[in-house]
Amino acid sequence: xxxxxxxxxxxxxxxxxxxxxxxxxxxxxxxxxxxxxxxxxxxxxxxxxxxxxxxxxxxxxxxxxxxxxxxxxxxxxxxxxxxxxxxxxxxxxxxxxxxxxxxxxxxxxxxxxxxxxxxxxxxxxxxxxxxxxxxxxxxxxxxxxxxxxxxxxxxxxxxxxxxxxxxxxxxxxxxxxxxxxxxxxxxxxxxxxxxxxxxxxxxxxxxxxxxxxxxxxxxxxxxxxxxxxxxxxxxxxxxxxxxxxxxxxxxxxxxxxxxxxxxxxxxxxxxxxxxxxxxxxxxxxxxxxxxxxxxxxxxxxxxxxxxxxxxxxxxxxxxxxxxxxxxxxxxxxxxxxxxxxxxxxxxxxxxxxxxxxxxxxxxxxxxxxxxxxxxxxxxxxxxxxxxxxxxxxxxxxxxxxxxxxxxxxxxxxxxxxxxxxxxxxxxxxxxxxxxxxxxxxxxxxxxxxxxxxxxxxxxxxxxxxxxxxxxxxxxxxxxxxxxxxxxxxxxxxxxxxxxxxxxxxxxxxxxxxxxxxxxxxxxxxxxxxxxxxxxxxx
Amino acid sequence: xxxxxxxxxxxxxxxxxxxxxxxxxxxxxxxxxxxxxxxxxxxxxxxxxxxxxxxxxxxxxxxxxxxxxxxxxxxxxxxxxxxxxxxxxxxxxxxxxxxxxxxxxxxxxxxxxxxxxxxxxxxxxxxxxxxxxxxxxxxxxxxxxxxxxxxxxxxxxxxxxxxxxx
Numbered sequence: 266x267x268x269x270x271x272x273x274x275x276x277x278x279x280x281x282x283x284x285x286x287x288x289x290x291x292x293x294x295x296x297x298x299x300x301x302x303x304x305x306x307x308x309x310x311x312x313x314x315x316x317x318x319x320x321x322x323x324x325x326x327x328x329x330x331x332x333x334x335x336x337x338x339x340x341x342x343x344x345x346x347x348x349x350x351x352x353x354x355x356x357x358x359x360x361x362x363x364x365x366x367x368x369x370x371x372x373x374x375x376x377x378x379x380x381x382x383x384x385x386x387x388x389x390x391x392x393x394x395x396x397x398x399x400x401x402x403x404x405x406x407x408x409x410x411x412x413x414x415x416x417x418x419x420x421x422x423x424x425x426x427x428x429x430x431x432x433x434x435x436x437x438x439x440x441x442x443x444x445x446x447x448x449x450x451x452x453x454x455x456x457x458x459x460x461x462x463x464x465x466x467x468x469x470x471x472x473x474x475x476x477x478x479x480x481x482x483x484x485x486x487x488x489x490x491x492x493x494x495x496x497x498x499x500x501x502x503x504x505x506x507x508x509x510x511x512x513x514x515x516x517x518x519x520x521x522x523x524x525x526x527x528x529x530x531x532x533x534x535x536x537x538x539x540x541x542x543x544x545x546x547x548x549x550x551x552x553x554x555x556x557x558x559x560x561x562x563x564x565x566x567x568x569x570x571x572x573x574x575x576x577x578x579x580x581x582x583x584x585x586x587x588x589x590x591x592x593x594x595x596x597x598x599x600x601x602x603x604x605x606x607x608x609x610x611x612x613x614x615x616x617x618x619x620x621x622x623x624x625x626x627x628x629x630x631x632x633x634x635x636x637x638x639x640x641x642x643x644x645x646x647x648x649x650x651x652x653x654x655x656x657x658x659x660x661x662x663x664x665x666x667x668x669x670x671x672x673x674x675x676x677x678x679x680x681x682x683x684x685x686x687x688x689x690x691x692x693x694x695x696x697x698x699x700x701x702x703x704x705x706x707x708x709x710x711x712x713x714x715x716x717x718x719x720x721x722x723x724x725x726x727x728x729x730x731x732x733x734x735x736x737x738x739x740x741x742x743x744x745x746x747x748x749x750x751x752x753x754x755x756x757x758x759x760x761x762x763x764x765x766x767x768x769x770x771x772x773x774x775x776x777x778x779x780x781x782x783x784x785x786x787x788x789x790x791x792x793x794x795x796x797x798x799x800x801x802x803x
Numbered sequence: 804x805x806x807x808x809x810x811x812x813x814x815x816x817x818x819x820x821x822x823x824x825x826x827x828x829x830x831x832x833x834x835x836x837x838x839x840x841x842x843x844x845x846x847x848x849x850x851x852x853x854x855x856x857x858x859x860x861x862x863x864x865x866x867x868x869x870x871x872x873x874x875x876x877x878x879x880x881x882x883x884x885x886x887x888x889x890x891x892x893x894x895x896x897x898x899x900x901x902x903x904x905x906x907x908x909x910x911x912x913x914x915x916x917x918x919x920x921x922x923x924x925x926x927x928x929x930x931x932x933x934x935x936x937x938x939x940x941x942x943x944x945x946x947x948x949x950x951x952x953x954x955x956x957x958x959x960x961x962x963x964x965x966x967x968x969x
Contacts (some may be wrong), residue, residue, distance in 0.1 A: 380818070381821070384821070384822065384825050385825060385829050388872065389872045392818075409872060414870075442872070443814065443875060444813070444814050444872060444873055444874055444875040566870065567866050567869075567870075568863065568866035568867050568869075568870050571859070571862060571863075571866075572866075575859075
């Protein structure tokens with residue numbers, strides 16, 4: 266057995282079903298050995314998307330997504346995908362081939378110091394120098410990626426290490442890490458304190474972040490909120506924690522969120538922030554969420570607490586463990602009046618749009634589309650105006666809403682949707698992107714076709730980079746620069762070239778009919794919606 | 804702005820120092836000095852970092868550093884509960900006439916002359932930063948040709964704050 270065989274054995278032991286990647290000489294031993302395994306390989310068209318696809322899979326399966334690419338440019342291309350996963354705390358194990366150990370540091374062909382380059386975007390990284398280290402490194406990598414605050418781990422394996430004979434292969438049953446021990450269980454005293462404050466509070470609110478989904482605590486949170494009638498808002502990464510139409514849910518906070526959600530958070534007297542980093546996009550003025558109120562900050566990462574806002578009650582631990590403990594406590598709270606106020610805000614502060622009837626209104630379209638999608642469907646939003654409209658108008662039921670929230674990486678939706686579909690072939694998966702973000706990942710249409718991954722793609726087409734255009738409209742007084750997407754391909758012809766069925770929607774007239782056909786179609790389909798180039802999200 | 808001395812116990816693996824210093828640079832934390840070396844247990848290194856910042860930043864430094872997978876323990880070495888030392892080597896221009904006065908200052912500070920050349924001396928001194936500053940102040944009348952400082956290292960007093968390595 267050689268090192269590459271050992272890596273594959275480790276992946277099997279971890280229950281890995283799919284590997285996304287792109288070969289090159291330095292990773293050839295790995296892709297040679299994988300042929301003897303049942304693990305499915307998906308040949309992505311550029312390495313960045315291997316990490317995005319693995320991220321899409323991880324966010325559905327709850328297990329680390331795996332990608333494997335070659336040394337040098339293969340490894341450097343994957344960095345954006347790794348950074349995207351890191352920003353959203355998505356567990357990945359990324360394996361990179363590396364030049365021969367003897368050539369390390371000699372500027373050999375396709376050599377890149379990937380462990381050095383990726384340092385600030387990974388939870389941990391390894392450069393494997395001894396083949397006998399493979400089993401424990403793989404075990405540690407999966408454990409580190411998927412425990413505590415989750416994130417990507419990179420393993421760089423020189424080609425000679427992949428080819429070297431391993432003395433004795435034994436996959437360790439337990440991880441032995443002397444220095445890494447994440448706290449899962451919340452401090453009992455702090456939990457009691459929170460309950461005490463909830464008893465006293467008149468206007469409590471829970472703000473759910475992506476950490477709730479990462480620890481699979483959404484059911485516990487919903488149950489707790491329901492039981493005590495506590496209203497809930499969410500960050501962008503926390504979309505889907507509560508079904509959009511849940512009576513206790515009051516929308517997404519932040520500068521692109523709902524005005525009534527922000528108001529609810531600011532006016533509360535007890536704010537329970539859970540699994541959210543309180544970064545600039547969700548909370549532009551941290552003062553507002555600390556002044557005159559009790560701030561309970563729950564996070565598995567102690568460094569998040571107090572990073573951007575000082576918490577009154579810090580509570581370190583896994584969201585699921587903590588909400589399970591909350592559920593065990595009994596207390597009486599009466600928030601009926603507060604709920605009534607919030608319901609009033611929800612109606613009176615709802616945003617009114619004036620859509621241009623000559624085009625498809627993205628807000629109405631996204632709302633109709635997501636309403637028609639299946640109960641457990643996966644909605645993947647890209648980055649740009651499409652992301653903001655998706656966050657604002659998509660209706661999530663029991664399914665998932667995925668997007669690149671932290672990094673805002675354009676081109677995320679198509680590869681991530683592929684990964685999601687591969688993880689859950691029975692679920693409906695729809696990627697929604699703009700014509701800018703679509704062109705950043707359109708090479709993956711081939712991957713979809715080759716590997717029979719049925720992803721439905723919506724392209725909101727306005728022939729421009731809408732988010733930047735809107736920014737320039739207001740910040741630079743309509744002094745537009747670098748936003749014209751002329752030269753883009755005719756999507757109908759492009760779809761035909763890939764043999765993917767295509768529809769185009771020009772305005773709202775036939776919207777329902779077109780969406781119905783789109784969703785009912787078995788297999789992939791691209792639906793282009795022509796939207797007003799001057800439409801704005803604000 | 805405050806100054807704090809942090810003591811870290813980290814896994815003695817390759818790259819651990821770059822992981823720590825990289826964290827400081829990318830998060831914009833100020834390092835005044837960093838020293839690293841082995842401990843009695845060869846599996847671990849002891850790293851002493853002197854950092855400056857306001858309370859929030861210093862708290863973040865402690866949290867972010869303890870998050871690193873390789874870091875076993877980080878704690879603040881409080882000045883009143885710790886002993887700090889720094890080593891400095893100073894090469895001073897010293898002609899035959901200047902030599903006696905430099906030797907005199909060196910003796911008073913219990914520093915050592917470790918090299919004598921026809922026109923220069925190398926002085927080695929260990930002490931607290933205050934002592935080193937004072938010593939250098941007295942040498943200011945002389946031309947300092949080269950200077951090397953190790954940065955602070957330190958230990959807590961007594962047995963209360965020992966990090967045991969199982």
